[in-house]
Amino acid sequence: MASAAAPTTSSLSLAARRAAAVGPAAASPLRRGGLAAGCQPARSLAFAAAADPRLATHVASRCRQAASSSSRGTRAVATMAKKSVGDLTAADLEGKRVFVRADLNVPLDDNQNITDDTRVRAAIPTIQYLIKNGAKVILSSHLGRPKGVTPKFSLAPLVPRLSELLGIQVTKAEDVIGPDVEKLVSELPNGSVLLLENVRFYKEEEKNDPEFAKKLASLADLYVNDAFGTAHRAHASTEGVTKFLKPSVAGFLLQKELDYLVGAVSSPKRPFAAIVGGSKVSSKIGVIESLLEKCDILLLGGGMIFTFYKAQGLSVGSSLVEEDKLELATSLLAKAKEKGVSLLLPSDVIIADKFAPDANSQVVPASAIPDGWMGLDIGPDSVASFSSTLETTQTVIWNGPMGVFEFDKFAVGTEAIAKKLADLSGKGVTTIIGGGDSVAAVEKVGVADVMSHISTGGGASLELLEGKELPGVIALDEAVTVAV
Numbered sequence: 001m002a003s004a005a006a007p008t009t010s011s012l013s014l015a016a017r018r019a020a021a022v023g024p025a026a027a028s029p030l031r032r033g034g035l036a037a038g039c040q041p042a043r044s045l046a047f048a049a050a051a052d053p054r055l056a057t058h059v060a061s062r063c064r065q066a067a068s069s070s071s072r073g074t075r076a077v078a079t080m081a082k083k084s085v086g087d088l089t090a091a092d093l094e095g096k097r098v099f100v101r102a103d104l105n106v107p108l109d110d111n112q113n114i115t116d117d118t119r120v121r122a123a124i125p126t127i128q129y130l131i132k133n134g135a136k137v138i139l140s141s142h143l144g145r146p147k148g149v150t151p152k153f154s155l156a157p158l159v160p161r162l163s164e165l166l167g168i169q170v171t172k173a174e175d176v177i178g179p180d181v182e183k184l185v186s187e188l189p190n191g192s193v194l195l196l197e198n199v200r201f202y203k204e205e206e207k208n209d210p211e212f213a214k215k216l217a218s219l220a221d222l223y224v225n226d227a228f229g230t231a232h233r234a235h236a237s238t239e240g241v242t243k244f245l246k247p248s249v250a251g252f253l254l255q256k257e258l259d260y261l262v263g264a265v266s267s268p269k270r271p272f273a274a275i276v277g278g279s280k281v282s283s284k285i286g287v288i289e290s291l292l293e294k295c296d297i298l299l300l301g302g303g304m305i306f307t308f309y310k311a312q313g314l315s316v317g318s319s320l321v322e323e324d325k326l327e328l329a330t331s332l333l334a335k336a337k338e339k340g341v342s343l344l345l346p347s348d349v350i351i352a353d354k355f356a357p358d359a360n361s362q363v364v365p366a367s368a369i370p371d372g373w374m375g376l377d378i379g380p381d382s383v384a385s386f387s388s389t390l391e392t393t394q395t396v397i398w399n400g401p402m403g404v405f406e407f408d409k410f411a412v413g414t415e416a417i418a419k420k421l422a423d424l425s426g427k428g429v430t431t432i433i434g435g436g437d438s439v440a441a442v443e444k445v446g447v448a449d450v451m452s453h454i455s456t457g458g459g460a461s462l463e464l465l466e467g468k469e470l471p472g473v474i475a476l477d478e479a480v481t482v483a484v
């Protein structure tokens with residue numbers, strides 16, 4: 001946009017105002033804490049506003065500050081901000097067929113009962129907004145990784161829960177495309193929902209086949225992507241379809257995820273601590289390197305610490321070690337030093353004589369792991385020092401458990417960190433749980449509700465934290481900015 005005057009984020013303020021009109025339904029059910037008060041990037045501001053109307057006023061004001069404080073910053077708005085479903089009014093939506101891609105990939109038990117409905121609940125605000133504005137919602141998702149049509153991966157078990165949460169009867173199609181689906185779509189009244197069958201029953205979905213994407217698009221007038229958990233996949237229903245449907249906009253859940261995982265992490269309230277755990281350093285290299293650019297404190301736990309210990313010349317017994325990553329571990333330690341990041345490794349560990357829930361265990365200093373024993377959790381001194389370090393922070397992001405938390409005996413460190421973050425969240429610290437096993441740990445402890453943000457995407461959140469762009473986000477329309 002060529003203008004001598006600095007562009008402002010007027011469109012974001014508009015988004016904020018429109019989001020405010022959405023009402024409480026637009027607030028994500030996952031959101032419990034407040035947004036970081038630190039200077040957020042403008043994209044995050046827009047997303048915060050749309051995802052949570054309570055933030056609208058704050059966001060509009062922050063957007064003005066961002067616009068006036070830095071023309072460089074506002075250029076970033078123009079290139080990064082995505083158009084939001086909250087930008088669409090009843091005039092845009094009434095009677096329109098809206099293709100909504102959600103991530104309803106929920107766990108089912110042997111009787112096809114949903115065992116964790118988090119993703120269903122997280123999808124509701126966007127659908128509710130569309131229904132209330134008179135749209136005809138064509139809802140699409142995958143479930144599992146079926147190879148062709150597989151009855152156990154049908155989306156049928158989602159219908160009762162969706163209907164209950166939305167307060168209307170959701171209709172289900174037996175297919176994804178084709179004449180029967182087209183007929184059902186043509187019969188949809190305003191403010192109704194048609195759930196398509198598992199989009200991965202067509203191999204063309206994962207191949208991002210343009211003809212298949214075109215057929216999906218032909219069902220609708222416009223597109224909303226709210227499938228954060230699948231936004232790192234360039235599939236027909238997440239990326240391909242945007243080439244045939246305009247506008248293509250972000251849903252409220254997608255916005256909220258980006259708000260926290262990009263916004264709060266890029267411009268955090270400081271001190272900003274990252275806790276990274278999990279099994280292997282190799283699967284977290286990207287995220288550690290990226291976080292070292294942003295955080296003040298990095299706490300490491302989980303199986304990866306033994307590669308760091310060994311790189312420092314300590315004996316690690318039969319703990320998990322990636323021999324080919326010893327140099328990398330050394331260079332990450334050096335990078336932390338160079339960046340002035342305070343990197344903490346556990347000072348003690350809980351070791352086991354075998355990898356089993358009933359293994360014999362003992363607590364030893366990190367420097368004294370005997371041969372034949374393996375470290376499966378961080379020890380009590382480490383929990384205490386990690387906790388007191390976390391006390392000093394204002395923003396914490398956590399990805400990966402501190403130990404083998406699936407075994408009760410070695411879940412203590414992970415559970416203690418989960419409780420500490422819950423405690424900090426209650427004191428106003430922004431706490432972000434970045435998907436995957438850390439979410440399972442937080443849920444196991446029963447403190448999920450108090451965290452500022454719990455991501456609904458494991459792989460997607462990891463890619464975002466690594467600084468990667470997600471195809472499902474990139475493909476969406478840019479928010480319009482205007483010069484004043």
Ligand SMILES: Nc1ncnc2c1ncn2[C@@H]1O[C@H](COP(=O)(O)OP(=O)(O)O)[C@@H](O)[C@H]1O
Nearest residue numbers: 278279302303375376400401403404436437438
């Ligand atoms: N000390 C350890 N030794 C072996 N495995 C571990 C250890 N600590 C944690 N793990 C395992 O790491 C796994 C999670 O790793 P990862 O997939 O990288 O994390 P996330 O899913 O949070 O991204 C868990 O299954 C856990 O049992």
Ligand SMILES: O=C(OP(=O)(O)O)[C@H](O)COP(=O)(O)O
Nearest residue numbers: 103105145229230457458459460
């Ligand atoms: O569950 C999902 O990802 P996650 O296990 O990384 O959170 C998403 O629904 C994506 O599924 P996929 O990894 O089969 O593409």
